[in-house]
Amino acid sequence: MGWTGLKAAVLAGGGCRIEGELPPGAVARSTAGPGAGGDGAVFFSRGGRRIRIPLGSGGPARLIVHEDGRAELSCGGERADGRLEPVGLHCPRQAFVTVSESCVFDCVYCRVPGCRGARKTVGEIVALVESVAGSVDAIALTSGVAVSVEEEEEYVCRVVEALRGFDLPIGVSIFPTLATPARLHALGVAEVKFNLETATPELFAAHCPGLPYETVREALADSVPLFGRGHVFSNVLVGLGETDGELDRCVDGLVALGVVPVLRPLTPAAGCRNLPRPTPERLVRAARHLSRALDRAGLDPSGALSMCGACTGCDLAAWRDL
Ligand code: SF4
Numbered sequence: 445m446g447w448t449g450l451k452a453a454v455l456a457g458g459g460c461r462i463e464g465e466l467p468p469g470a471v472a473r474s475t476a477g478p479g480a481g482g483d484g485a486v487f488f489s490r491g492g493r494r495i496r497i498p499l500g501s502g503g504p505a506r507l508i509v510h511e512d513g514r515a516e517l518s519c520g521g522e523r524a525d526g527r528l529e530p531v532g533l534h535c536p537r538q539a540f541v542t543v544s545e546s547c548v549f550d551c552v553y554c555r556v557p558g559c560r561g562a563r564k565t566v567g568e569i570v571a572l573v574e575s576v577a578g579s580v581d582a583i584a585l586t587s588g589v590a591v592s593v594e595e596e597e598e599y600v601c602r603v604v605e606a607l608r609g610f611d612l613p614i615g616v617s618i619f620p621t622l623a624t625p626a627r628l629h630a631l632g633v634a635e636v637k638f639n640l641e642t643a644t645p646e647l648f649a650a651h652c653p654g655l656p657y658e659t660v661r662e663a664l665a666d667s668v669p670l671f672g673r674g675h676v677f678s679n680v681l682v683g684l685g686e687t688d689g690e691l692d693r694c695v696d697g698l699v700a701l702g703v704v705p706v707l708r709p710l711t712p713a714a715g716c717r718n719l720p721r722p723t724p725e726r727l728v729r730a731a732r733h734l735s736r737a738l739d740r741a742g743l744d745p746s747g748a749l750s751m752c753g754a755c756t757g758c759d760l761a762a763w764r765d766l
């Protein structure tokens with residue numbers, strides 16, 4: 445299966461043995477996403493495709509690193525030659541900033557509430573973006589919920605206003621209110637990602653207590669006419685107990701709205717630390733279903749500008765990895 449099999453095996457394996465010295469600038473520290481609060485990660489890339497490889501955890505993958513940045517990655521009987529990519533902030537080619545590193549909600553799978561981090565000031569965020577602005581193609585913002593969903597949206601809008609001067613596309617992924625799509629669009633935001641997280645409303649209620657599933661769906665539907673098809677995304681975790689049929693129906697429902705699902709393999713953490721990771725076979729099957737659904741709908745995410753749709757390090761992206 446070549447690249448697809450290698451990436452699926454690495455994502456399902458959850459870790460890597462590294463041999464050799466990591467070059468400077470290759471390690472990303474994360475305060476959101478699968479690596480929140482972890483030991484950091486490196487990005488292996490080949491021909492415009494990339495894999496985020498977490499550090500500090502044993503796993504079946506093996507990465508041999510050479511001084512000049514060349515690297516060989518092997519896992520599950522597959523191997524590839526490539527390079528380690530330098531990181532902007534959090535991931536390659538982007539200034540991806542977590543605004544508030546804490547959350548008043550307590551989604552079962554999420555590490556952010558446990559991070560109990562601070563909220564960055566607008567000035568701190570501008571300085572962070574400034575520090576990498578010459579080497580990135582986009583700015584991305586995500587956030588926990590420091591006080592309330594409404595207050596966080598208000599604050600992130602202030603951050604967006606302060607970042608407009610960089611003249612880079614801005615992607616935003618926060619928990620939305622029904623007003624969020626129009627507000628972000630009016631500020632010139634290029635892309636949004638509102639995460640449905642689970643394949644069914646029942647799984648959402650069980651894993652995201654106190655948060656409204658329908659608001660996320662409505663915000664996604666409202667976003668497509670504003671930001672355009674291929675520029676509205678939603679993470680859906682694979683491995684929370686959903687069946688393949690439920691996952692496929694969720695994918696089909698999002699694609700029917702013009703929303704691009706990002707199928708994110710579960711990282712067993714927080715309250716889900718005892719769940720198994722999804723198998724490589726399951727990840728490939730789900731990505732193939734997504735690929736067919738995107739084709740049928742004429743929905744092309746390959747022009748993604750920011751966030752996970754452009755990075756694709758953590759997921760088997762149907763538009764890049766198959
Ligand atoms: S709303 Fe849920 S998923 Fe988002 S940061 Fe808070 S706990 Fe995590």
Ligand code: SF4
Binds near residue numbers: 478755
């Ligand atoms: S795919 Fe998304 S969460 Fe993963 S490293 Fe890239 S931007 Fe971060």
